[in-house]
Each structure stands twice: as structure tokens, then as C-alpha cells.
Amino acid sequence: MPGYSRFLSERASLIQPSPLSSIISKINEIAKKGIKVISFAAGDPDPNVLPREELSKISQEILHDIPSSVLYTPSIGLEELREELSKFISRYDFTVSSDELILTGGSTVAIDLLARILVDSGDIVILENPSYINTLLAFRQLGADLIGVNIDENGMNVEELEKTLKNLGEKLNRVKFIYTIPTCQNPAGVTMSLERRKNLLEIATKYDLLILEDTAYNYLYFGEHTLPTLKSMDKEGRVIATGTLSKIMGTGFRIGWLAAPNDLRKLIIAEKQQIEFCPPTISQYLAIEFLKRRIYERSIEKAKRVYQEKLRVMLGLLKDRISEARFIEPKGGMFIMLELPNIDGEKFSNDLLENKAVATIPAKKFHVQGGENRIRLNFSRPSIQEIEEGIMRFAEYYRNYEKRDGE
Amino acid sequence: MPGYSRFLSERASLIQPSPLSSIISKINEIAKKGIKVISFAAGDPDPNVLPREELSKISQEILHDIPSSVLYTPSIGLEELREELSKFISRYDFTVSSDELILTGGSTVAIDLLARILVDSGDIVILENPSYINTLLAFRQLGADLIGVNIDENGMNVEELEKTLKNLGEKLNRVKFIYTIPTCQNPAGVTMSLERRKNLLEIATKYDLLILEDTAYNYLYFGEHTLPTLKSMDKEGRVIATGTLSKIMGTGFRIGWLAAPNDLRKLIIAEKQQIEFCPPTISQYLAIEFLKRRIYERSIEKAKRVYQEKLRVMLGLLKDRISEARFIEPKGGMFIMLELPNIDGEKFSNDLLENKAVATIPAKKFHVQGGENRIRLNFSRPSIQEIEEGIMRFAEYYRNYEKRDGE
Numbered sequence: 001m002p003g004y005s006r007f008l009s010e011r012a013s014l015i016q017p018s019p020l021s022s023i024i025s026k027i028n029e030i031a032k033k034g035i036k037v038i039s040f041a042a043g044d045p046d047p048n049v050l051p052r053e054e055l056s057k058i059s060q061e062i063l064h065d066i067p068s069s070v071l072y073t074p075s076i077g078l079e080e081l082r083e084e085l086s087k088f089i090s091r092y093d094f095t096v097s098s099d100e101l102i103l104t105g106g107s108t109v110a111i112d113l114l115a116r117i118l119v120d121s122g123d124i125v126i127l128e129n130p131s132y133i134n135t136l137l138a139f140r141q142l143g144a145d146l147i148g149v150n151i152d153e154n155g156m157n158v159e160e161l162e163k164t165l166k167n168l169g170e171k172l173n174r175v176k177f178i179y180t181i182p183t184c185q186n187p188a189g190v191t192m193s194l195e196r197r198k199n200l201l202e203i204a205t206k207y208d209l210l211i212l213e214d215t216a217y218n219y220l221y222f223g224e225h226t227l228p229t230l231k232s233m234d235k236e237g238r239v240i241a242t243g244t245l246s247k248i249m250g251t252g253f254r255i256g257w258l259a260a261p262n263d264l265r266k267l268i269i270a271e272k273q274q275i276e277f278c279p280p281t282i283s284q285y286l287a288i289e290f291l292k293r294r295i296y297e298r299s300i301e302k303a304k305r306v307y308q309e310k311l312r313v314m315l316g317l318l319k320d321r322i323s324e325a326r327f328i329e330p331k332g333g334m335f336i337m338l339e340l341p342n343i344d345g346e347k348f349s350n351d352l353l354e355n356k357a358v359a360t361i362p363a364k365k366f367h368v369q370g371g372e373n374r375i376r377l378n379f380s381r382p383s384i385q386e387i388e389e390g391i392m393r394f395a396e397y398y399r400n401y402e403k404r405d406g407e
Numbered sequence: 408m409p410g411y412s413r414f415l416s417e418r419a420s421l422i423q424p425s426p427l428s429s430i431i432s433k434i435n436e437i438a439k440k441g442i443k444v445i446s447f448a449a450g451d452p453d454p455n456v457l458p459r460e461e462l463s464k465i466s467q468e469i470l471h472d473i474p475s476s477v478l479y480t481p482s483i484g485l486e487e488l489r490e491e492l493s494k495f496i497s498r499y500d501f502t503v504s505s506d507e508l509i510l511t512g513g514s515t516v517a518i519d520l521l522a523r524i525l526v527d528s529g530d531i532v533i534l535e536n537p538s539y540i541n542t543l544l545a546f547r548q549l550g551a552d553l554i555g556v557n558i559d560e561n562g563m564n565v566e567e568l569e570k571t572l573k574n575l576g577e578k579l580n581r582v583k584f585i586y587t588i589p590t591c592q593n594p595a596g597v598t599m600s601l602e603r604r605k606n607l608l609e610i611a612t613k614y615d616l617l618i619l620e621d622t623a624y625n626y627l628y629f630g631e632h633t634l635p636t637l638k639s640m641d642k643e644g645r646v647i648a649t650g651t652l653s654k655i656m657g658t659g660f661r662i663g664w665l666a667a668p669n670d671l672r673k674l675i676i677a678e679k680q681q682i683e684f685c686p687p688t689i690s691q692y693l694a695i696e697f698l699k700r701r702i703y704e705r706s707i708e709k710a711k712r713v714y715q716e717k718l719r720v721m722l723g724l725l726k727d728r729i730s731e732a733r734f735i736e737p738k739g740g741m742f743i744m745l746e747l748p749n750i751d752g753e754k755f756s757n758d759l760l761e762n763k764a765v766a767t768i769p770a771k772k773f774h775v776q777g778g779e780n781r782i783r784l785n786f787s788r789p790s791i792q793e794i795e796e797g798i799m800r801f802a803e804y805y806r807n808y809e810k811r812d813g814e
């Protein structure tokens with residue numbers, strides 16, 4: 001038997017499992033016992049919001065009519081999809097041509113490809129504290145030292161960011177980029193204010209830094225006018241943007257995109273072909289029709305309406321039943337992050353799932369520092385009834401948990 | 408404007424573009440002029456062999472009936488697909504349980520995930536010379552030093568392998584694994600004999616090495632009984648196997664798999680979630696039905712029949728028209744590799760495409776050393792007529808090219 005340790009690279013020690021998989025396994029175990037789990041653990045849209053009938057009909061047409069729908073596509077993605085997507089992104093996010101877009105099998109792939117080009121072991125990546133766990137762990141896998149800048153109701157605290165940069169001294173040139181999800185952030189649901197966005201760009205200019213802007217939840221901002229993207233305000237080519245069709249079209253289709261300056265883009269394209277070859281073809285053809293037939297826009301409107309109502313119900317119940325819970329009210333997205341005094345979030349989340357069949361995600365591992373008493377709740381996927389029932393169970397369990405904890 | 412060079416990591420210098428994309432671009436350019444290109448450049452199945460009608464109907468059913476078909480799956484893939492696949496692989500390749508399989512968005516993703524865990528910069532990876540270009544370049548991206556072991560009609564020359572290992576001295580412990588495609592190899596179409604397979608395993612034991620066995624073309628071996636996989640003969644847990652549904656079901660669906668020993672598998676699962684999250688869901692549901700309804704087996708039989716005939720036609724024409732061409736007759740797969748005396752393969756391939764609208768892939772970059780006068784031809788994708796017309800144009804152009812070259 002080969003002794004594996006000899007075969008492993010240094011990188012193996014940097015790989016940390018995300019808690020998401022173990023929670024999904026636990027949910028499945030409990031479900032197998034015949035107990036219905038109410039899950040606030042997902043990062044998915046509500047499948048009832050998605051136009052599955054239309055998708056179903058279109059998929060049949062595509063596979064029937066287009067022989068190449070079952071074959072490889074160019075590594076950067078189908079030209080027609082890049083064109084449709086560039087029109088859409090240009091309308092809502094920032095001006096971009098189809099040639100500037102690289103399509104990937106989900107935006108996690110895009111972020112990883114970019115980070116692999118930019119980050120050497122010991123480099124620094126700055127991100128919101130907390131930030132999206134998979135991205136955070138992906139940067140760690142590459143050996144990056146992470147600096148977390150705290151957030152408040154206006155997003156990343158830019159004063160804290162600037163202070164941090166000032167104090168870095170020599171190490172400043174190890175900073176490879178600032179990763180941010182400015183709109184309806186995961187996990188905290190927070191949206192960065194216009195002023196903060198401007199400040200962030202000024203700071204990037206002042207310290208000559210790159211920014212990686214993740215637009216994943218842009219279309220789920222409930223307000224009338226979405227705040228301008230950092231990329232749209234960037235005059236210097238220092239913002240790289242990434243996004244996904246997942247949140248609106250469905251998370252299973254695996255279509256993400258990246259828009260980077262030309263020289264960087266060429267490297268990513270060369271790198272990409274050897275790693276994921278091409279994004280799934282059938283998903284790309286579906287996405288073309290989704291955009292062309294304006295199903296995407298209708299789905300956005302429907303999703304916003306439905307999720308806003310779900311959030312309203314969840315917030316009402318939380319305020320009513322768990323008055324100790326502190327949180328920032330999201331202006332959209334899919335998540336709300338609770339801070340509960342005097343609990344260990346990981347233990348509580350686990351106990352709640354085992355005892356009350358309510359699944360949540362402990363938020364500690366979304367943090368660079370702190371977050372021990374925080375829990376992430378998803379409000380997009382569960383039904384209104386599930387939200388009502390689930391938050392009631394949560395509140396009841398928390399009430400007794402507190403007492404038991406205080407004994 | 409940020410000076411990008413400062414932001415790039417050392418790894419950026421290791422990224423080499425594959426010639427595949429530039430050839431696809433050139434084909435598209437020529438096609439836009441209204442000239443019909445005959446392509447032997449693809450790595451795709453013939454879409455007319457694929458049961459698109461059935462796929463079309465099944466996709467409609469899935470999206471209609473299964474709400475979760477549009478959502479994330481567990482990162483390792485749907486349990487039901489892993490079960491169906493484990494049954495199939497156990498029948499044809501080696502005994503494996505569903506828990507031992509990790510599903511990925513294509514086998515290139517699987518190979519990259521594994522290599523990232525095993526390979527540090529300066530480590531050695533041994534592979535056939537030539538080998539699959541994207542894998543070869545992916546290992547290079549990680550900073551691996553490649554050692555190419557030449558092949559003949561019985562596959563990898565194991566005597567040369569052993570000599571190489573003996574001569575490595577101190578460096579032997581930098582060898583992370585031997586990558587091999589034993590059956591119907593890409594690009595040379597060669598299949599490793601049973602004796603060589605046994606020898607390879609003995610050598611791996613003797614030098615305590617891991618083997619990564621790529622089974623991509625196993626089901627396209629035209630003979631009655633496929634040779635046993637290395638994994639099926641491995642008693643020591645030193646063979647890691649990877650494979651794909653692409654070659655039979657369609658290359659656009661992006662479903663690959665990896666079977667690795669337990670401790671390694673755990674690391675890959677942890678790593679994977681942060682990079683590609685999950686394989687495309689709709690493809691997974693399609694694959695379940697493909698396997699369950701035995702469409703997969705029927706497609707294999709049909710593909711073998713059709714490709715064998717195409718190969719027969721191509722070989723006949725090559726022998727007849729380009730008598731100088733040397734090649735090993737493939738026993739299956741999708742590719743044949745020609746060696747043409749006195750040509751520069753890259754220049755010839757380019758000239759042939761521009762002057763005769765026949766696309767081929769120069770094989771030099773599939774090689775660690777040599778291969779300058781080699782060209783890869785695909786016989787699965789073009790029609791019989793295209794093969795006839797294309798090889799005639801090829802032969803005619805080569806004839807004059809030789810003369811012109813000799814002047």
C-alpha cells in the first residue's frame with residue numbers, strides 16, 4: 001500500500017472542508033428517518049419561481065433541433081450566449097462587449113481560475129468579513145493570507161480598509177486584490193452604499209490595487225434602482241467583474257462569467273481550456289433562449305416579488321419571536337445573518353437540526369475573524385409556511401437553549 | 408491603470424495556450440468566408456450517432472417533473488447517478504461502489520483537482536509521449552516537470568520507463584504519479600497490451616508510485632473483449648482512475664468521474680466544493696436515465712460500429728494515397744496520429760487549413776519531446792464522405808507540398 005503522505009503536496013494541508021457538505025449529509029440522514037427537515041441552509045432559488053415549463057419545452061427543442069447542442073463548445077463559451085449576455089450585462093451592470101466575457105461552469109470556477117493566476121502562496125487577499133465561504137476557502141487553498149474588513153449596514157467599512165492598508169507597510173505589495181460582493185452580500189445580505197463604492201475605488205487607486213467584484217446577487221436587489229457596479233465606475237481597468245446566471249435561471253445549470261482586462265483575460269482563456277474545457281453546452285443553449293425570449297427578466301421580477309415577501313415574513317417573525325437576535329435588514333438577495341448573544345453558532349446550528357429538524361448554516365467559517373455566534377438563514381428557497389413553522393421552532397428551541405445554557 | 412505584471416503570480420508564466428482554440432478560431436474564420444471546412448480536428452463524437460431524440464424527450468420530462476433538476480446537487484454528484492455509474496463501471500472497468508466515485512464537470516476537472524493535491528512545483532509527472540495535450544499542459548501549469556515515455560503499437564514502452572526511473576536517482580521521490588491512457592490513447596490511438604499493463608503495475612510497486620489511469624476511450628475499443636483496466640488489476644490501492652461520459656453521451660454534458668483511495672478522495676471532495684461546486688444538474692439527471700434505460704450501452708454499440716467503418720475508410724485512403732505516412736493502426740477510439748517525413752507539422756497543418764480547408768491538429772504540443780512531424784486526425788466526427796473528400800485533398804496537397812519543399 002502506498003504511503004499517501006509522501007504523494008501529497010504542501011497544498012493538501014491548505015484544503016479545508018466547507019461545512020455546507022456536512023450539513024447537507026446530515027439533512028439527508030434525518031430525512032431518511034422520515035422526518036421532514038425545514039431548511040434555511042440552501043443557497044438556491046425557489047424552484048417554483050423558475051419557469052420550469054418553459055425550460056422544459058426549450059430543452060426539448062434544443063436537443064432536437066441543434067446537433068451541436070450535445071458537443072463541446074469553444075472554451076470561452078458560445079458566441080451567441082456571450083452576445084446575449086453582454087447586452088444584458090451592459091443594460092444592468094456595466095458596458096461590456098461579448099469578446100470581453102469568458103463563460104465558465106459557474107462563477108466559482110471563474111474566481112478560482114483568476115485567483116490561480118494572481119495568487120502565490122503568502123500573498124494577501126482582502127475581503128469582507130464575513131464573505132462567501134467557498135471563495136474564502138478557495139483563496140486559502142492557494143495559500144493566500146486573508147484580511148477581513150468588517151461590514152456594517154452600508155457594506156465594507158472603508159475606513160477600516162484604509163487603516164489596514166496603511167498598516168501593512170512592506171507587505172502592501174503582497175496584496176493581490178480586494179474581493180467584494182457589493183450588492184446583497186452572502187452571507188450577511190448587506191449592500192454597499194454608493195458613497196462606500198466611490199471610496200473603495202479611490203482607495204484602490206491610491207494603493208494601486210485590483211478589485212474582484214462579485215455581482216452574484218445584483219438582480220435580486222429589491223429596490224427600484226440597483227446601485228452602480230464598481231466596474232461601471234472604474235476608469236482605470238482595475239475592477240475585474242464576475243457573475244452568474246445561477247440565482248435567477250437556476251443554480252444547477254452552471255453558467256458563470258468573468259470580465260477582465262485584456263492581458264489577464266488571455267491568460268485565463270489559455271488556463272481554462274486545460275481545466276474545465278468548456279461550460280455545459282445544453283445550459284448555454286438554454287441560457288441563450290432565456291435571455292433572448294426575455295424569460296430572464298420576467299424571472300427576475302417574479303423572484304424579487306416572491307423573495308421580498310418571504311423576507312418580510314421572516315423578518316417579522318424574527319423580530320417578534322427572537323428579540324435578542326441582531327441582524328442587518330437585507331435589501332435583497334437570499335440571506336440574512338443572525339447574531340445571537342451567548343451561543344456557539346456551530347453547536348446551536350447542529351443541535352437545532354438534530355432536535356428540531358431545522359437546518360441553518362453556522363457563519364463562523366464565512367469569517368476571517370469572529371462570527372462564532374452568527375448563523376446564516378436562507379429565505380429564498382423555503383416556502384412561506386416553512387418559514388413560519390421553521391422560525392417558530394427555531395425561536396422555541398432558542399428560548400429553552402438559552403435557559404439551559406444559563407443553568 | 409494598474410501595472411498588471413505586479414499582480415501576476417509566478418504561475419502565470421507556466422500557462423501555455425493550447426493550439427486547439429486557435430485552430431477552432433481559424434476554422435470559424437474560414438467558415439465565415441462561406442468556405443466549407445472539412446474538420447479532422449475535433450475530439451467529439453458524431454452527433455448523428457447520439458440518440459438526440461431520446462435525450463430531447465428525457466430532458467423535457469426531467470425539467471417538467473423534477474423541481475430539483477434546476478438546483479445545486481451535492482458536490483460529489485447525485486447519489487442515484489453515482490449508483491448507476493458504479494454499476495456500469497463495475498460491469499466494464501473495475502469494481503467500485505457509489506461512495507467511491509466523485510462526479511465532476513468533465514474529467515479534465517477531475518484530473519486537475521487531483522493534480523493540485525499531488526503536485527508541487529518541481530515535482531515530476533511521467534506520461535506517455537505523446538499524451539493528451541490538455542492534461543499535459545495542466546500538469547505544466549502546476550509547475551510539474553514532465554517525463555515522456557515513448558509509445559509503440561503496444562502502448563507505453565515499459566522498459567524505457569524502468570530505465571528512466573533507475574536513472575532518476577535522488578529525484579525519484581519527486582515523481583508524483585504516472586499518467587496513462589491505456590486504451591485507444593489520445594492522440595496516438597494506441598492500446599497498451601496486457602503484458603505491458605502487468606509490467607507497468609509491477610514497476611509502480613517496485614518504485615512505490617501512484618498511477619492515474621484515464622479510461623476516456625475504454626468503451627470505444629472495437630475488439631470483443633476490452634483489456635482489463637490497471638485499476639482492476641491493482642491490489643495495492645495505487646491506481647487512481649478517471650473517466651467520462653462525454654465520448655458516448657456527448658462531450659457537451661460535462662460529466663466526468665474519479666475513483667481514488669479514501670484519504671485522497673476526502674481531500675478532493677473538500678477541495679472541489681470551493682472550485683466547481685457541483686457538476687451540471689440537468690446533465691446528471693440525463694445521465695441517470697441514459698444509464699438506467701440502457702441507452703448508454705446501445706449508443707456504445709452504435710458508436711463502435713460507425714467509428715470502426717470510418718476508421719476503415721480513413722486507413723484505406725491513407726495507405727493508398729499517402730504511402731509515406733507512418734502510423735499505428737488504432738484498435739478503437741477517435742484518433743489516428745500520422746508521422747509524415749520531412750514536414751513541419753505545425754506549418755503543414757496551418758497551410759493545409761488555409762489552402763485546402765482541411766483542419767487537422769499538429770501533434771507536437773502533445774509531446775514532451777519530438778513529434779514535430781506528426782499530425783492528429785479525428786475519425787469519429789466527420790462523415791464518411793468528408794473523410795473521403797478530406798483525405799483526398801490532404802493527399803493532393805501533401806504531394807505538392809513535398810515537391811515544393813524539396814525544391
